[in-house]
Amino acid sequence: MATATTAGKSAGPRAAPRSFSARLMDGDQVAHLITFIFAASIMLITVLLVIVLWNHSVLPRNKFGLSFFTGRVWDPVAEQFGALPFVYGTLVTSALSLIIGVPLGLGAAIFLAELAPPKISDGLTFIIELLAAVPSVIYGLLGIFVVVPFVRTGLAPWLIRHFGFLPIFKGPCYGVSFLAAGLVLAIMIVPFIVSVSREVLLAVPRDQREAALALGSTRWESTWKVVVPFATTGILGSVFLAMARALGETMAVTMVVGNVTEIKTSLLAPGYSIAAVIANEFTEATGEIYLQALVELGLVLFLVTFVLNGLARLLILFTAQRGGTT
Amino acid sequence: MSAWAGSAHLKIRHGISYFMLGLAGLCALVVVGALFYILGYLMKNGGTSINLDFFTQLPKPVGETGGGMANAIVGSMKLLLLASLIGVPVGVIGGIYMAEFSGKISAFILQYTADLLNGVPSIVIGILAYTLVVLPMKHFSAIAGGFALGIMMIPITLRSTEEFLRGVPLALREGSMALGASKWRTIVSVVLPAAYRGILTAILLSLARVAGETAPLLFTALNNRYWSPGWNQPIASLPYMVWNYAISPYDDWHRQAWAAGLVLLAMVLLTNIVARVVLARGSNAMPR
Numbered sequence: 001m002a003t004a005t006t007a008g009k010s011a012g013p014r015a016a017p018r019s020f021s022a023r024l025m026d027g028d029q030v031a032h033l034i035t036f037i038f039a040a041s042i043m044l045i046t047v048l049l050v051i052v053l054w055n056h057s058v059l060p061r062n063k064f065g066l067s068f069f070t071g072r073v074w075d076p077v078a079e080q081f082g083a084l085p086f087v088y089g090t091l092v093t094s095a096l097s098l099i100i101g102v103p104l105g106l107g108a109a110i111f112l113a114e115l116a117p118p119k120i121s122d123g124l125t126f127i128i129e130l131l132a133a134v135p136s137v138i139y140g141l142l143g144i145f146v147v148v149p150f151v152r153t154g155l156a157p158w159l160i161r162h163f164g165f166l167p168i169f170k171g172p173c174y175g176v177s178f179l180a181a182g183l184v185l186a187i188m189i190v191p192f193i194v195s196v197s198r199e200v201l202l203a204v205p206r207d208q209r210e211a212a213l214a215l216g217s218t219r220w221e222s223t224w225k226v227v228v229p230f231a232t233t234g235i236l237g238s239v240f241l242a243m244a245r246a247l248g249e250t251m252a253v254t255m256v257v258g259n260v261t262e263i264k265t266s267l268l269a270p271g272y273s274i275a276a277v278i279a280n281e282f283t284e285a286t287g288e289i290y291l292q293a294l295v296e297l298g299l300v301l302f303l304v305t306f307v308l309n310g311l312a313r314l315l316i317l318f319t320a321q322r323g324g325t326t
Numbered sequence: 327m328s329a330w331a332g333s334a335h336l337k338i339r340h341g342i343s344y345f346m347l348g349l350a351g352l353c354a355l356v357v358v359g360a361l362f363y364i365l366g367y368l369m370k371n372g373g374t375s376i377n378l379d380f381f382t383q384l385p386k387p388v389g390e391t392g393g394g395m396a397n398a399i400v401g402s403m404k405l406l407l408l409a410s411l412i413g414v415p416v417g418v419i420g421g422i423y424m425a426e427f428s429g430k431i432s433a434f435i436l437q438y439t440a441d442l443l444n445g446v447p448s449i450v451i452g453i454l455a456y457t458l459v460v461l462p463m464k465h466f467s468a469i470a471g472g473f474a475l476g477i478m479m480i481p482i483t484l485r486s487t488e489e490f491l492r493g494v495p496l497a498l499r500e501g502s503m504a505l506g507a508s509k510w511r512t513i514v515s516v517v518l519p520a521a522y523r524g525i526l527t528a529i530l531l532s533l534a535r536v537a538g539e540t541a542p543l544l545f546t547a548l549n550n551r552y553w554s555p556g557w558n559q560p561i562a563s564l565p566y567m568v569w570n571y572a573i574s575p576y577d578d579w580h581r582q583a584w585a586a587g588l589v590l591l592a593m594v595l596l597t598n599i600v601a602r603v604v605l606a607r608g609s610n611a612m613p614r
Binding site: 027028030031032034035036038039040041042043045046048049052053056103104105106107108110111112114115116124126127128129130131133134135136137138140141142144145146187190191194218219220221223224241244245247248249250251255275278279282283295298301302305306308309310313 | 339340342343344346347349350351352353354356357358360361364367368371415416419420421422423424426427428435436438439440441442443445446447448449450452453454456457458477480481484508509510511513534535537538539540541544545548565568569572573580583584587590591594595598599602
């Protein structure tokens, strides 16, 4: 009784005619609250991730500070942790995959959005989306038994013969290498570039194309000089998305990169990556600071991919809104 | 003279146009070809190594040929069951909030966070599960592996459930409310039934996505060469076995890795195709 009157009072004179308890009886507020709690778990997990990664990497952060990222020596026995070889390997393999994957993906997206008839375009896009669903361990499997032998016996000798004077193609190649990892990653990120870029290109208003064609430009000129520039921000978004994926990829990279803690200029040399070292050493990490050093690498990976994905989403959203007038 | 030069210039421009567009077509061909190459190569190598033993036998010790991965197949199923216990209810109910209750700003923030969480490298999710489940329990277990996969399922299920629910026509909701039904009543008896195929698609797609994940299992579920009774012990899974056998130096293990890879890929791709083609086509609420 008392609760009913206070509820009625607090609702104020301009409140809805139904009291709080009446709406509660309907169940709408309850449903609202319960579903909200489930949806908010997304925020909870994200916050939890940050707290866990931060709290479990205190020791190496206090001991090494920023030299964690500039040190070249990774010696768990001497408790010396410098992550530069892993950072270097991650950057090199990701950059390589983007150099190969972006032109390939953009080309395919242009074909699907501008040239192919809608039915064929939809069919091919479906196949390319299936490519994104292939588990990364399968890419690693093919990497070990197809890409690595191909690099060792075919690609690397050819590169050394013709471009051996360049420092990036120097030295012997045993197959497992930055190059092999870059190739495998390139195939893995292409589906992301294609599906996002295609949608962004399709969102470019039709008048833009027609205006370019009416001014006498060829099909390619209208595509390259009008449609693609119009969609640049969105395409950039797809590239960031792909980059985040390449940076965080674990299984495929660890299977073909060689897992050697060295910094070599040559792309034909074996190396290591951040995700790969976590995968390989986490279960064997003895000693608190060793484990925490690996968690700190995880924290780095988390922050970098978080920022990249955040930027990518904003860019894609921005383009979608600009092109969404049609 | 100038007209002739103009037409030559035009010819060159058209030549470039055809060349570049052809190049774009070639790119599409290469990318699409990659999938068929992967499929064909796995069928060739996996098809010859797959037999009944693969599905019924335990792995043999090093040196003995033969044996199978029965425990890993069952292990993967158990891990996926655990994952769906977390991922499906949280994802679907969260998706209902996003589509039916959320305001503009809260929807944007949650969508954004879900997309970001979806992009977090799976190995980092593995670290989370390790610290939250493995450390307190002091040993690797199926529960920890299922927890890691379940966390990964949440943002995927949530976002696609939301999209399918948003595809349900507003008129259906208004019709129900006009008859005097409350909002939750409308959701339960009108919106959800209208979108159930879509929600099923969302669940299947997220299952297919986590079924192939290896990285979060490395230090949560670990591996087991024998049967893993109950939920409290390390457990084998197909993707882990593919990795473990592929990097081993033994030819017989390589053969089994191909077989396991083929089974895994077939499972994932079939689930994808069923979800996207069969279920989504019959849905009256296709997103996009």
